[in-house]
Amino acid sequence: xxxxxxxxxxxxxxxxxxxxxxxxxxxxxxxxxxxxxxxxxxxxxxxxxxxxxxxxxxxxxxxxxxxxxxxxxxxxxxxxxxxxxxxxxxxxxxxxxxxxxxxxxxxxxxxxxxxxxxxxxxxxxxxxxxxxxxxxxxxxxxxxxxxxxxxxxxxxxxxxxxxxxxxxxxxxxxxxxxxxxxxxxxxxxxxxxxxxxxxxxxxxxxxxxxxxxxxxxxxxxxxxxxxxxxxxxxxxxxxxxxxxxxxxxxxxxxxxxxxxxxxxxxxxxxxxxxxxxxxxxxxxxxxxxxxxxxxxxxxxxxxxxxxxxxxxxxxxxxxxxxxxxxxxxxxxxxxxxxxxxxxxxxxxxxxxxxxxxxxxxxxxxxxxxxxxxxxxxxxxxxxxxxxxxxxxxxxxxxxxxxxxxxxxxxxxxxxxxxxxxxxxxxxxxxxxxxxxxxxxxxxxxxxxxxxxx
Amino acid sequence: xxxxxxxxxxxxxxxxxxxxxxxxxxxxxxxxxxxxxxxxxxxxxxxxxxxxxxxxxxxxxxxxxxxxxxxxxxxxxxxxxxxxxxxxxxxxxxxxxxxxxxxxxxxxxxxxxxxxxxxxxxxxxxxxxxxxxxxxxxxxxxxxxxxxxxxxxxxxxxxxxxxxxxxxxxxxxxxxxxxxxxxxxxxxxxxxxxxxxxxxxxxxxxxxxxxxxxxxxxxxxxxxxxxxxxxxxxxxxxxxxxxxxxxxxxxxxxxxxxxxxxxxxxxxxxxxxxxxxxxxxxxxxxxxxxxxxxxxxxxxxxxxxxxxxxxxxxxxxxxxxxxxxxxxxxxxxxxxxxxxxxxxxxxxxxxxxxxxxxxxxxxxxxxxxxxxxxxxxxxxxxxxxxxxxxxxxxxxxxxxxxxxxxxxxxxxxxxxxxxxxxxxxxxxxxxxxxxxxxxxxxxxxxxxxxxxx
Numbered sequence: 001x002x003x004x005x006x007x008x009x010x011x012x013x014x015x016x017x018x019x020x021x022x023x024x025x026x027x028x029x030x031x032x033x034x035x036x037x038x039x040x041x042x043x044x045x046x047x048x049x050x051x052x053x054x055x056x057x058x059x060x061x062x063x064x065x066x067x068x069x070x071x072x073x074x075x076x077x078x079x080x081x082x083x084x085x086x087x088x089x090x091x092x093x094x095x096x097x098x099x100x101x102x103x104x105x106x107x108x109x110x111x112x113x114x115x116x117x118x119x120x121x122x123x124x125x126x127x128x129x130x131x132x133x134x135x136x137x138x139x140x141x142x143x144x145x146x147x148x149x150x151x152x153x154x155x156x157x158x159x160x161x162x163x164x165x166x167x168x169x170x171x172x173x174x175x176x177x178x179x180x181x182x183x184x185x186x187x188x189x190x191x192x193x194x195x196x197x198x199x200x201x202x203x204x205x206x207x208x209x210x211x212x213x214x215x216x217x218x219x220x221x222x223x224x225x226x227x228x229x230x231x232x233x234x235x236x237x238x239x240x241x242x243x244x245x246x247x248x249x250x251x252x253x254x255x256x257x258x259x260x261x262x263x264x265x266x267x268x269x270x271x272x273x274x275x276x277x278x279x280x281x282x283x284x285x286x287x288x289x290x291x292x293x294x295x296x297x298x299x300x301x302x303x304x305x306x307x308x309x310x311x312x313x314x315x316x317x318x319x320x321x322x323x324x325x326x327x328x329x330x331x332x333x334x335x336x337x338x339x340x341x342x343x344x345x346x347x348x349x350x351x352x353x354x355x356x357x358x359x360x361x362x363x364x365x366x367x368x369x370x371x372x373x374x375x376x377x378x379x380x381x382x383x384x385x386x387x388x389x390x391x392x393x394x395x396x397x398x399x400x401x402x403x404x405x406x407x408x409x410x411x412x413x414x415x416x417x418x419x420x421x422x423x424x425x426x427x428x429x430x431x432x433x434x435x436x437x438x439x440x441x442x443x444x445x446x447x448x449x450x451x452x453x
Numbered sequence: 454x455x456x457x458x459x460x461x462x463x464x465x466x467x468x469x470x471x472x473x474x475x476x477x478x479x480x481x482x483x484x485x486x487x488x489x490x491x492x493x494x495x496x497x498x499x500x501x502x503x504x505x506x507x508x509x510x511x512x513x514x515x516x517x518x519x520x521x522x523x524x525x526x527x528x529x530x531x532x533x534x535x536x537x538x539x540x541x542x543x544x545x546x547x548x549x550x551x552x553x554x555x556x557x558x559x560x561x562x563x564x565x566x567x568x569x570x571x572x573x574x575x576x577x578x579x580x581x582x583x584x585x586x587x588x589x590x591x592x593x594x595x596x597x598x599x600x601x602x603x604x605x606x607x608x609x610x611x612x613x614x615x616x617x618x619x620x621x622x623x624x625x626x627x628x629x630x631x632x633x634x635x636x637x638x639x640x641x642x643x644x645x646x647x648x649x650x651x652x653x654x655x656x657x658x659x660x661x662x663x664x665x666x667x668x669x670x671x672x673x674x675x676x677x678x679x680x681x682x683x684x685x686x687x688x689x690x691x692x693x694x695x696x697x698x699x700x701x702x703x704x705x706x707x708x709x710x711x712x713x714x715x716x717x718x719x720x721x722x723x724x725x726x727x728x729x730x731x732x733x734x735x736x737x738x739x740x741x742x743x744x745x746x747x748x749x750x751x752x753x754x755x756x757x758x759x760x761x762x763x764x765x766x767x768x769x770x771x772x773x774x775x776x777x778x779x780x781x782x783x784x785x786x787x788x789x790x791x792x793x794x795x796x797x798x799x800x801x802x803x804x805x806x807x808x809x810x811x812x813x814x815x816x817x818x819x820x821x822x823x824x825x826x827x828x829x830x831x832x833x834x835x836x837x838x839x840x841x842x843x844x845x846x847x848x849x850x851x852x853x854x855x856x857x858x859x860x861x862x863x864x865x866x867x868x869x870x871x872x873x874x875x876x877x878x879x880x881x882x883x884x885x886x887x888x889x890x891x892x893x894x895x896x897x898x899x900x901x902x903x904x905x906x
Contacts, residue, residue, distance in 0.1 A: 016807035041684040049808045073684075075803065165650050174688065175647035176629055193646045194628035197618050230713065231494040231526075233706035235627065235688060252705050253686035256712060260683065263716030264797065267723065271793025272786065278798050282815050286822040289790050293823060296786045297831065300779040307775045314767070314774050321767050321774035322760045325781070325890070326753040333725065333749045337742050340724025344717065345731050350528065354469035355502045362735050369739040370746060377750065437778070 010038060011045040019046055023054055023061075031061055040069030048078050048279070059085040068094035072102045077279035080109050088114060092121030095130070099172075101146045101254060104133040108143070141225050142218035144258070145239040145248030148172045151179050152205060154188050159201030161191075174251065176236050180209050185245040187238055189213055215240050218247050222258045227349075229255045266347060269425040270340070272296075295430050303328070303437035310445035313453060319386055320448050323395055327444045330374060331402035331436030338363050338410025339428045346418050347425070360411045367407025371400035390452055398444035402436060405443075409435040463491060464498040472499055476507055476514075484514055493522030501531050501732070512538040521547035525555045530732035533562050541567060545574030548583070552625075554599045554707060557586040561596070594678050595671035597711070598692040598701030601625045605658060607633050607641050612654030627704065629689050633662050638698040640691055642666055668693050671700050675711045680802075682708045719800060722878040723793070725749075748883050756781070756890035763898035766906060772839055773901055776848055780897045783827060784855035784889030791816050791863025792881045799871050800878070813864045820860025824853035843905055851897035855889060858896075862888040 015034070022030040035043055035058070043066070047055055059066070059082055071079060071094055083091060083106070091110070095103040095118065107115050107130060115134075119127050129147050136142025149172065152161050161178060177190040189209035199208055215238045216225055229237065229252060239247045265275055272292040277285055307314075307324070314321050342359070345351035351359055379396030383389050413431045414424035468487070475483040488496055488511070496519070500508055512519070512535055524532060524547055536544060536559070544563070548556040548571065560568050560583060568587075572580050582600050589595025602625065605614050614631060630643040642662035652661055668691045669678055682690065682705060692701045718728055725745040730738055760767075760777070767774050795812070798804035804812055832849030836842050866884045867877035 013806035016805070020807075039685075045802070048803055049805060051808075051811060162650060165647070172647070174645065176688070192627065193650065194618070194625070197615060197646065197650065230709055232492075233709075235629070235705060252688060252709070256683055256686075256705070256709060259709060259712055260716070263713070263720070264801075267716070267720050267797055268793060270720070271723070271789055273790045273793055277794050278803055282818040282822065285815070286819045286826075289787070289819065290823050290826060292790065293783060293786060293827060297779070297783060297827065300782040301834075303782075304775050304779055307778070311771045311775065315771050318764045318768050318774075321771075321777075322757050322764065324774075325760070325778060326750070326757055328778070329753040329756075329886075329890075330746060330750060333746060334742070336724055337726045337745065340721060340726055341730050344720055348717075349498070350501055350731055352469070352502060353466035354473075355504075358504060362738070365735040366739045366742065369735065370743050373739075373743060374746060374750065381754075433782075437782075 010042045011049070016046060016049045019058075020050060020054060023050075023057060028061060031058070032065060035062060036065050040067045041073050043067055043070040044073035047082065048075055052081065052281070055081060056085055063090060064093075066094070068097045069102075071106050072098065075279055076109065076275075079106070081279075083109060088117040089121055091118045096122050096126050099146045099148070100126075100129045100133055100248075101144055101250075103130050104143055108134065108138065136218055139222045140218065141216045141220040141222065141239050141250060142247070144222055144225065144254050145218070145250045146172070147248045149179060149238075149246075149249045150175055150177075151181055151246060154180050154182050154206050154209075156205050157201065158196060158199045158203045158205055158208070161196065161205055162201065177249075178205075179238055179246055179249070180205055181246050184243075187215060187240055187244060187246045190238065213238070216250070217242065223262055225250060226255050226258045226262060230259070262347075266343070266425045269423070270343065270429060272429070296433075299430060299434045299437065302434060303441055306438050306441045307445065310441075310449060313445055313449045317391075317448065317452060319391065320445060323382065323391075324441055324444050326378065327395065327398045327402055328437045328440030330378075330399060331406045331440045332433050334367060334370060334403050335406030335410040335432045335436045336429065338367070338407055339414060339432050342411055342414040343424050343428055346414060351415075356411075356415055360408070360415075363407040363411045364404065367403045368400070371403035374403065375399040391448075394447045394451055395444060397447055398440065401443040402440045405439040406432070406436050463495040464502070469499060469502045472511075473503060473507060476503075476510060481514060484511070485518060488515060489518050493520045494526050496520055496523040497526035497531075500535065501528055505534065505734075508534060509538055516543060517546075519547070521550045522555075524559050525551065528732055529562065529728075532559070534732075536562060541570040542574055544571045549575050549579050552599045552601070553579075553582045553586055553701075554597055554703075556583050557596055561587065561591065589671055592675045593671065594669045594673040594675065594692050594703060595700070597675055597678065597707050598671070598703045599625070600701045602691075602699075602702045603628055603631045604634055604699060605631055607635050607659050607662075609658050610654065611649060611652045611656045611658055611661070614649065614658055615654065630702075631658075632691055632699055632702070633658055634699050637696075640668060640693055640697060640699045643691065666691070669703070670695065676715055678703060679708050679711045679715060683712070715800075719796070719878045722876070723796065723882060725882070749886075752883060752887045752890065755887060756894055759891050759894045760898065763894075763902060766898055766902045770844075770901065770905060772844065773898060776835065776844075777894055777897050779831065780848065780851045780855055781890045781893030783831075783852060784859045784893045785886050787820060787823060787856050788859030788863040788885045788889045789882065791820070791860055792867060792885050795864055795867040796877050796881055799867060804868075809864075809868055813861070813868075816860040816864045817857065820856045821853070824856035827856065828852040844901075847900045847904055848897060850900055851893070854896040855893045858892040859885070859889050 019031060019034050022034065035046060047058065050058065074082060095106060107118060110118065119131065133143055150165065152164060175193060177192055178196060179190050180188045182188055189211040190213050191205060191209050195208055214228060214232055216228065218239050218241055235252045237250050239250060241247050268275055268277065274288045342351060375396035378399055379392040382395050383392035409432050414428045417424040417427060472484060472487050475487065488499060500511060503511065524535065527535060548559060560571060563571065572584065586596055603618065605617060628646060630645055631649060632643050633641045635641055642664040643666050644658060644662050648661055667681060667685055669681065671692050671694055688705045690703050691699055692703060694700050721728055721730065727741045795804060828849035831852055832845040835848050836845035862885050867881045870877040870880060
């Protein structure tokens with residue numbers, strides 16, 4: 001038994017370096033010894049942290065010794081790389097040892113042709129289960145579920161169910177619920193294992209069943225499944241087809257991965273990067289990010305076209321050029337705060353049509369308040385700096401305008417995108433900075449033109 | 454039984470509006486009917502979406518009818534508000550109906566004096582358990598765990614364990630594992646319920662125990678606990694004291710909440726807002742955000758001091774003022790992409806001392822590549838726009854400089870902060886934009902001064 005300290009530190013930077021050193025000097029047995037001593041998560045962590053080149057050599061060395069679970073734990077990008085190194089026999093052997101849902105996760109990374117090869121190498125029963133799962137759309141409940149579960153007819157007694165569990169050899173170890181189905185295979189409810197254990201053998205299973213358990217259709221999106229698990233604190237959830245027949249079960253550990261993925265995606269999207277960024281080769285990363293930078297370039301050019309309209313004013317008062325980025329930058333930052341809260345609250349369902357108006361009003365108030373505070377701060381600083389109270393008044397007024405614009409844009413843009421079915425996490429910030437840059441420069445330079453020239 | 458569609462839509466904006474309308478017209482029975490028909494999550498969602506004022510009135514109406522689980526599901530800020538409306542008797546009654554860990558979550562929101570009052574109203578046994586949990590630091594395993602679990606001596610047989618489960622009345626329903634302890638109460642391992650069910654009665658429990666299960670010390674941080682559950686795909690995990698004695702058990706559903714919280718915190722921190730932002734009153738939100746805006750103001754002023762050094766150049770070539778925000782903005786965006794990946798990879802343990810150098814090198818390469826691409830793009834645009842190839846060359850060179858600076862700052866700042874024990878999610882972006890603004894203006898205006906004047 002070990003405390004979590006040990007587990008967290010299973011793979012230290014030092015261990016990675018020892019693996020790398022042993023690999024460089026071709027001490028094959030040492031490399032194999034270091035890796036096979038680790039858990040699947042540990043092996044995966046090593047494979048993720050070494051260079052592409054080292055990874056390929058490690059896979060070449062390990063092959064059969066690789067824990068199949070390691071493949072499941074790998075980052076998607078690294079998994080693709082590792083699968084490239086394995087032939088279809090190796091992959092089929094690994095997949096056969098995994099639960100259907102995990103095997104499916106791995107096989108869905110393969111190109112169509114290779115996937116068929118791997119499936120051909122697998123035992124018929126497992127092949128059928130995986131093909132069944134692959135028939136469902138990606139990121140659906142059908143792909144997440146495992147097919148092995150305890151399913152009993154609704155006319156059995158508790159004793160019969162217990163005997164069935166004792167005799168069956170192919171039951172999963174991590175059983176938490178017994179699922180009860182009718183003659184047609186339709187789900188009638190579930191019985192937690194703990195309750196079964198405490199019930200006398202002659203009792204009818206239907207007498208202790210929970211009929212009102214939640215279930216999900218096989219086509220449901222994984223994000224919705226995660227939402228359901230979270231809201232209802234579920235540990236497992238049955239999956240049914242369109243006629244209510246029991247298809248499989250989704251376990252909470254797979255949902256934890258989905259929750260992680262979804263939060264991760266939101267963070268990365270808001271930062272303008274894709275999910276497979278960390279392990280992608282530099283050229284691909286550069287190309288993926290260039291897309292986003294191009295959009296930002298267009299935004300920046302638009303802002304500079306606005307500045308271009310005021311060249312005359314800047315020529316006369318060069319201080320305008322010095323001060324204008326401050327107004328734009330404060331608007332951008334205040335707007336980012338608002339957008340972050342809006343995107344997050346939309347994602348968690350805390351911001352809806354019912355309280356949208358209240359949210360916009362609150363943000364406008366916050367923007368107005370901070371607008372006044374920073375108008376005063378910056379205005380006074382400019383008066384002290386340039387000794388010109390009119391310039392101070394102009395930058396103050398521009399600050400209030402831009403922080404109000406930031407509050408409105410920061411709320412209305414994500415709400416609008418969501419309404420039109422566009423993911424607000426991806427595009428809100430670009431639109432926002434376009435607004436805060438344009439309004440920032442326009443308000444400051446425009447007011448300066450009106451009152452200072 | 455219901456599909457998840459129904460469950461997700463339990464609280465529609467329309468339902469919120471109906472509750473609000475009934476409340477406004479004081480149709481008390483209708484309000485009560487609408488709310489008591491909902492699950493705890495649904496009740497919580499309504500309480501979160503109505504205005505502060507409406508919430509207070511709802512609580513006044515519901516009081517005893519409020520599902521105690523609703524309190525557990527509420528956002529922290531809203532929970533505080535709701536607790537303010539309830540007297541200590543109501544809170545004690547609700548807490549007594551909850552699991553220890555959930556009751557603790559609620560009581561830890563109360564001020565010291567009121568907490569003592571509430572505890573005094575509770576039955577002695579439950580009070581002792583909650584006081585025990587509250588003795589552990591906030592966000593520790595000790596606070597997350599529940600104390601009710603199935604604990605059996607290591608000299609029992611499977612039959613004795615089953616009989617014990619049948620006879621005991623106070624066992625939790627959601628049991629997944631039986632914990633085996635020695636004479637001193639020290640954890641010897643666990644047996645999954647499914648395995649017990651399949652084993653013959655005379656078998657010694659020690660013969661089927663998993664001795665190598667992970668456990669966490671009661672003082673461990675909740676983030677580490679979440680990490681462990683995720684890495685090992687755990688459903689429950691025993692908590693032990695410093696002598697290895699079994700203290701309680703942490704269930705996966707509480708860990709899901711922690712994982713959510715941690716991801717949420719990272720997103721909000723990177724956006725420059727606090728975790729209790731959405732439901733805080735405007736003045737408090739404004740004050741919390743002003744802190745961050747002040748730091749940004751300092752950054753912006755620093756950048757504008759740099760511009761101030763080049764007033765002479767801007768007076769001669771006003772186009773410099775028009776173009777300079779483009780260079781700064783592209784650097785800021787490219788740097789944000791890098792910082793996002795760095796912060797996320799540090800949080801998930803994918804970026805460590807072992808591969809930091811490789812990461813910095815890759816990012817520098819990406820920055821260099823995109824620097825060249827956008828230098829060419831922007832340089833050509835400027836040549837076409839202003840008909841001045843030297844101005845185009847200067848903006849191109851500044852672009853390459855700033856995107857390289859962004860790559861280095863975007864990697865080295867979060868790595869450095871992490872090394873010195875500062876949370877990279879909070880402060881990386883400020884330092885980054887300081888660098889990209891300063892280098893952006895300095896490179897562009899500096900090169901212009903050298904080559905164009």
